[in-house]
Amino acid sequence: MIEWILVILGEILIAIGIFCDLVASIGMLRFPNFYVRLHAVTVGTIGGAFVPLIGAALVAAGSEFLGPYRWFMAGGAVVTAILILILAPAGSHAIARATHRAKIVPVYPKIADHLEEDEKLIMSG
Numbered sequence: 001m002i003e004w005i006l007v008i009l010g011e012i013l014i015a016i017g018i019f020c021d022l023v024a025s026i027g028m029l030r031f032p033n034f035y036v037r038l039h040a041v042t043v044g045t046i047g048g049a050f051v052p053l054i055g056a057a058l059v060a061a062g063s064e065f066l067g068p069y070r071w072f073m074a075g076g077a078v079v080t081a082i083l084i085l086i087l088a089p090a091g092s093h094a095i096a097r098a099t100h101r102a103k104i105v106p107v108y109p110k111i112a113d114h115l116e117e118d119e120k121l122i123m124s125g
Helices: 002-030 034-062 069-102 114-124
Strands: none
Touching: 002 034, 034 069, 069 114
């Protein structure tokens, strides 16, 4: 009985991941500039990779036919999900900062640009 619940919960999480990937791909097409598109990619990475990996871990844990290997599959999925959860935001931040510093993409519309203000302080001081 508990195995079925794990499999159903895992399939729901995988379906949520599919939805997040779809929303992220639409955002990539519709958003106006690089920085907002980068946000869509990050949402797609977290929602479209982390959530389905947790779902895959639940499906693997609930699949008795895998025998003892189901715990290896579930553990691998959880470790990968945690790595993605930690590294995806750090990677997108590094890409955004490098792009901003290289002045490859204009920042628009812009209300405040704290990185530009910091660069002016460093250059003047």
